[in-house]
Amino acid sequence: MKRCILSAALCIAFAMALPAAARRYLPPVKEPAPALPADADPDPSPEGSAALTPDGEATLTLLSGGEVLTLTMREYLPGVLAGEMPASFAPEALRAQAAAARTYAMYRMAHSDARHPQADLCSDPACCQVWLSEEALRQRWGESYSRYSALYAAAAEDTDGAYLTWEGEPILACFHAASPGQTESCEALWGTAVPYLVSVDTPEGEADVPGFVTTAELTPEALRQGVAAVCPQADFSAGPEAWIGERVTDVSGRVASIRIGGAALPGTKVREIFALRSACFTLEWTGDRFVFTVTGSGHGVGMSQYGANVMARSGADWKAILAHYYPGTALVNAPA
Numbered sequence: 001m002k003r004c005i006l007s008a009a010l011c012i013a014f015a016m017a018l019p020a021a022a023r024r025y026l027p028p029v030k031e032p033a034p035a036l037p038a039d040a041d042p043d044p045s046p047e048g049s050a051a052l053t054p055d056g057e058a059t060l061t062l063l064s065g066g067e068v069l070t071l072t073m074r075e076y077l078p079g080v081l082a083g084e085m086p087a088s089f090a091p092e093a094l095r096a097q098a099a100a101a102r103t104y105a106m107y108r109m110a111h112s113d114a115r116h117p118q119a120d121l122c123s124d125p126a127c128c129q130v131w132l133s134e135e136a137l138r139q140r141w142g143e144s145y146s147r148y149s150a151l152y153a154a155a156a157e158d159t160d161g162a163y164l165t166w167e168g169e170p171i172l173a174c175f176h177a178a179s180p181g182q183t184e185s186c187e188a189l190w191g192t193a194v195p196y197l198v199s200v201d202t203p204e205g206e207a208d209v210p211g212f213v214t215t216a217e218l219t220p221e222a223l224r225q226g227v228a229a230v231c232p233q234a235d236f237s238a239g240p241e242a243w244i245g246e247r248v249t250d251v252s253g254r255v256a257s258i259r260i261g262g263a264a265l266p267g268t269k270v271r272e273i274f275a276l277r278s279a280c281f282t283l284e285w286t287g288d289r290f291v292f293t294v295t296g297s298g299h300g301v302g303m304s305q306y307g308a309n310v311m312a313r314s315g316a317d318w319k320a321i322l323a324h325y326y327p328g329t330a331l332v333n334a335p336a
């Protein structure tokens with residue numbers, strides 16, 4: 001019982017402290033963990049009704065365009081998948097994404113988000129996971145609407161009702177676009193250890209991911225202004241060739257911290273300031289400008305979408321992909 005209470009409190013802390021499953025970087029919200037709500041079940045049963053609910057019978061509320069919509073999971077998931085993964089990805093990767101997106105939605109259904117207490121989820125990828133309406137998809141796809149919508153609906157249907165659990169509860173199924181050989185751990189990124197959000201190998205590389213390695217060039221003044229805005233104590237009195245100091249990487253290869261103007265900045269902060277695609281970067285002075293060279297895309301926690309596609313093309317099925325990126329979790333309610 002004690003373990004379950006702690007687990008529930010931890011999950012609620014994550015709901016408050018951790019951002020979207022979506023691929024873009026979001027800074028953690030530094031709020032204290034809230035108390036358990038009075039009506040929370042301190043000992044939820046993994047055999048509860050949600051465990052056996054098919055997508056057509058599970059309903060959720062979604063804030064989209066200022067309106068709160070009530071949708072079944074079957075209606076909701078294809079609009080997420082269409083926004084999260086290209087139709088050209090392998091079917092097993094699309095299925096893995098469907099189960100991850102369903103799990104993320106169920107997590108949010110169990111732990112309301114203070115940013116929109118009126119709805120379980122929102123359609124803003126900077127907060128929850130992206131969701132595109134049928135109207136938006138018809139506009140996007142035109143005459144190909146029927147073909148593409150059927151493909152995404154099939155990925156949801158093929159995994160109908162399946163979701164990932166840890167100790168019987170839906171997990172916080174974070175995902176991101178692409179990682180540089182290793183995914184990021186939740187602890188390294190957000191400071192909270194989560195047993196199933198740890199750094200794992202991931203197979204994607206330059207041949208698999210468009211824009212896997214990107215560069216960003218800055219004038220010395222642009223670098224100075226960007227850093228000084230968040231770190232006024234940084235010292236830029238010497239020449240630019242002396243501004244960049246020690247760069248420390250974490251186990252996944254991302255920048256844990258880098259000294260700029262003598263001040264140590266977290267890699268995620270540098271990523272945020274300069275809108276880098278990931279926190280796996282080098283920074284060099286070329287003699288007339290600074291150049292960031294960045295590998296991967298997204299925060300790096302949980303399933304890598306491009307990695308899932310590479311695994312699928314190598315023969316892995318959706319269950320194996322999920323087991324790889326969310327180690328130690330159990331897949332519940334999976335169709336045979």
Ligand SMILES: [Zn+2]
Nearest residue numbers: 121122127128
């Ligand atoms: Zn949201």
